[in-house]
Amino acid sequence: MPTVELTKDNFAETLKDNDFVLIDFWADWCGPCRQFAPVFEKSADTHTDIVHAKVDTEAQRELAFEFKIQSIPTLMIVRERTVIYNEPGALPSEALESLITQAKELDMDEVRQKITEQGGDAPE
Template sequence: MPTVELTKDNFAETLKDNDFVLIDFWADWCGPCRQFAPVFETSSEKHTDIVHAKVDTEAQRELAFEFKIQSIPTLMIVRERTVIYNEPGALPAEALESLVTQARELDMDEVRQKIDEQGAESQDAQE
């Protein structure tokens, strides 16, 4: 599946309509972004069941701001509308492949339960 260009207009819909999305936050002037681009593209060709999306941080400043992107490239993985990974840095192909495998293996019910527990603990600490 070819990569999808995300904008503020299609971002929410893309995440709503797809259970597994890899997002590459990038910019044209960024050397590491250009190095990571073919790795990301190869992953999109290999994992056709996963939406591979790109956000041009120069053209989509609102999205970059909303997700607090401070370094690029930043890779974000969203499963079932839950961000499970969000880290800056260009990954080599083997590392990206390992990350995809780990993301596939996650039990999302367990992830949501942990998030709920952390939210409850944080709320208790504030009271």
């Protein structure tokens, strides 16, 4: 599945309409972002059940600000409208595969319960 370019106009709808979204916050001038791009694209081809999306932090400054992106690339995983991973750094292919496997295995009911117990608002 090809990657989706996220903007402030389609961001919320993309997360609402898909249960598993992998987001790459990047910029054209960023060397590590360019190194990570083929790894991300390969993952998109391999995991057609996951939406792979990219946010150009230069063009979408509002989104970068909203998610407090301070270093790029930053990878975010959103499952069932809940951010379960949000870390800067380019990952090698094996590490990305491991991360996706771990994210798929999470019990989201348990995650939401932990968020609620910690005083956060878990999405419904």
